[in-house]
Every structure is written in C-alpha cells, then in structure tokens.
Amino acid sequence: MGKKKNRIEEEVMQDEPQFGLESRTEESGKIVLNFSGNLRVKVAGDRELTGNDVHDIGEQALEFKRAMFCFDCISEFKKVADGCRGRMAEVFLPEENAEPMFEDFGVDLGKLGYAHGDMVQVLFENVSLLIEFGVDSIDIDDPNRPGISLSKLKAELEEMLEEAKEATKSTWVLHR
Amino acid sequence: MDTTRKDVISSEGEQTPEIVEERDKLIQAADALLVQRNFLVQQLSVVSRVRDKLLSVYKKEAETDAVLRSTGFHWNLMNEAYERITDSLYSTLVGLRNLGVKEFSSSLNEYTIVRVEEYIKGLKEAVDASRK
Numbered sequence: 001m002g003k004k005k006n007r008i009e010e011e012v013m014q015d016e017p018q019f020g021l022e023s024r025t026e027e028s029g030k031i032v033l034n035f036s037g038n039l040r041v042k043v044a045g046d047r048e049l050t051g052n053d054v055h056d057i058g059e060q061a062l063e064f065k066r067a068m069f070c071f072d073c074i075s076e077f078k079k080v081a082d083g084c085r086g087r088m089a090e091v092f093l094p095e096e097n098a099e100p101m102f103e104d105f106g107v108d109l110g111k112l113g114y115a116h117g118d119m120v121q122v123l124f125e126n127v128s129l130l131i132e133f134g135v136d137s138i139d140i141d142d143p144n145r146p147g148i149s150l151s152k153l154k155a156e157l158e159e160m161l162e163e164a165k166e167a168t169k170s171t172w173v174l175h176r
Numbered sequence: 177m178d179t180t181r182k183d184v185i186s187s188e189g190e191q192t193p194e195i196v197e198e199r200d201k202l203i204q205a206a207d208a209l210l211v212q213r214n215f216l217v218q219q220l221s222v223v224s225r226v227r228d229k230l231l232s233v234y235k236k237e238a239e240t241d242a243v244l245r246s247t248g249f250h251w252n253l254m255n256e257a258y259e260r261i262t263d264s265l266y267s268t269l270v271g272l273r274n275l276g277v278k279e280f281s282s283s284l285n286e287y288t289i290v291r292v293e294e295y296i297k298g299l300k301e302a303v304d305a306s307r308k
Binding site: 069073074076077080081083084087088091092101104105106107108109110111112113115116 | 208211218219222223229230247253254283
C-alpha cells in the first residue's frame with residue numbers, strides 16, 4: 001500500500017543501540033544523551049556518568065522502547081476486550097453466558113489479562129532501573145508519548161500493579 | 177438473555193400465532209448475532225491494526241500470529257468466527273424479511289433500530305467476500 005513505516009516499528013527490534021550517535025549536551029542543568037534509534041534520555045545534572053554508565057543507559061533505554069511498544073499494543077487490546085466483555089455480559093445474562101463466546105471467537109481473556117499484567121511488571125522493572133541510573137525522562141520518538149516522565153510513569157504502573165493485585169485477591173476470595 | 181429491548185417496530189403480511197412465534201425467535205437470534213458480530217468487528221479492527229504493526233517488526237506472519245496468540249488472540253479463529261457470525265446473521269435477517277419484518281429494535285445499544293432490508297444489503301458484500 002506504500003504506507004510509510006513508523007520509525008518505532010522499524011527500530012523497536014534493533015538488537016543494540018548504536019552508540020556512534022550518542023552525544024551529551026547540558027540542558028537546564030540536565031545531561032541529555034542522544035542515542036541512535038531516536039532515543040533521547042535526560043539525566044540529572046549532578047550525575048557523573050562513566051562510559052559504561054552511558055552504555056547501560058542506552059541499552060536500558062532501548063529495552064524501554066521495546067517494552068513500551070508491546071505495552072501499548074496489549075493495552076489497546078485490553079481496552080477493547082474489556083469494553084466488549086462488559087457489553088456482552090450485559091446482553092447475555094447471566095454474565096457467565098458471555099464467557100464461552102470469547103473462546104469460541106478465538107479470544108482468550110485470561111491469557112490477555114496475564115499478558116497485560118506481565119507487561120506492566122516488565123515495564124515497571126525497566127523504569128525502576130532507568131530511575132536508578134538517574135534518568136528523569138526519555139523520548140522514544142513516539143508522537144503519542146513525547147518526553148515521558150519516568151517518575152510519573154512509575155506511579156501509574158504502580159497503581160496498575162496494585163489494581164491487578166486487588167483483582168487477584170477478590171478472585172481468590174470468590175473462589176474460596 | 178435480556179429480552180426487554182427487542183420489539184418489532186414494523187412488520188407486514190399475515191400475523192398468525194405461528195408466524196409471530198417464529199418471528200420472535202428469529203428476532204431473538206438476530207439480536208444475539210448482532211451483539212456478537214459487533215464484538216468481533218471491534219476486536220478485529222484493533223487486532224488487525226496492531227497485527228500490521230507487529231508484522232512490520234517480525235516480518236513473518238507465522239511469528240506475528242504466535243505473538244498475538246501469546247496475548248490471547250487467535251487471528252485465524254477470530255476471522256473464521258467473523259465469517260460464521262456474518263453468514264448466520266445474514267440468513268436470519270433474510271428469514272425475518274421473508275416473514276414481513278421491516279424494522280425491529282435491538283439490544284445492541286439502547287437506541288439501535290435495525291432496518292432489515294438496509295442491513296441485509298450492507299451484509300451482502302461481507303457475506304460474498306467471505307464465501308469467495
């Protein structure tokens with residue numbers, strides 16, 4: 001169809017960040033590291049970064065880009081599946097009647113739930129590591145997510161993990 | 177199943193008790209199929225968009241579909257289900273048309289009125305495509 005490919009899609013599976021393009025600049029008291037793959041990372045200005053640190057940050061930033069890509073895909077699936085599930089459950093009363101239909105339609109809601117939970121966990125660990133490296137924000141060249149603040153994202157992910165825990169707890173109580 | 181919102185709005189021809197009973201059964205079936213098809217259309221639209229993205233990364237359809245399956249979506253089964261439901265809905269609506277039903281309200285959402293002839297025309301293309 002001659003569709004122009006998104007750079008994120010092309011580069012998300014790249015094995016290694018290319019450090020040849022790495023550069024450092026000081027910006028409002030922060031160190032800005034530019035990596036190939038259109039990755040831009042801002043680190044707290046008081047950090048003293050060795051070459052190894054920069055390499056690790058680059059690798060972790062690339063991991064983050066991959067994880068964010070998968071997370072966005074699964075989140076989109078989940079949003080629609082949850083919406084449809086709610087609507088189907090309303091119509092095909094009692095609610096249990098709606099469940100087998102999903103299976104029949106090639107959709108495994110349980111698997112989707114687990115995949116989403118796993119992805120939140122992976123992203124959370126990734127973000128925590130980047131924060132440990134002193135990274136404040138990251139730009140993965142996604143117009144939908146300009147300059148991602150890691151502390152804000154971590155708080156959102158924490159909330160999702162809590163919600164997932166609560167959901168598991170209530171299922172457990174129900175099944176007891 | 178919730179039966180409160182499905183009513184015949186407009187029908188013509190003979191209305192014997194047998195015909196009314198058959199008509200109500202078909203409306204019930206059509207309504208269920210409408211809801212199911214709506215679900216599949218929504219899911220397929222999102223999964224198809226994401227599948228295209230994944231395909232540009234993984235390059236191979238088999239690998240892409242394996243990734244989709246790991247997140248709970250069986251691409252082939254979804255498409256088969258879509259064809260099956262579309263086909264059934266088409267036949268059911270044709271059955272309703274043959275009984276003289278012009279319009280009925282559906283529980284698809286609160287204000288959905290299904291104009292039978294119009295819907296059959298819209299589905300015809302999808303049914304033909306799936307039968308090829």
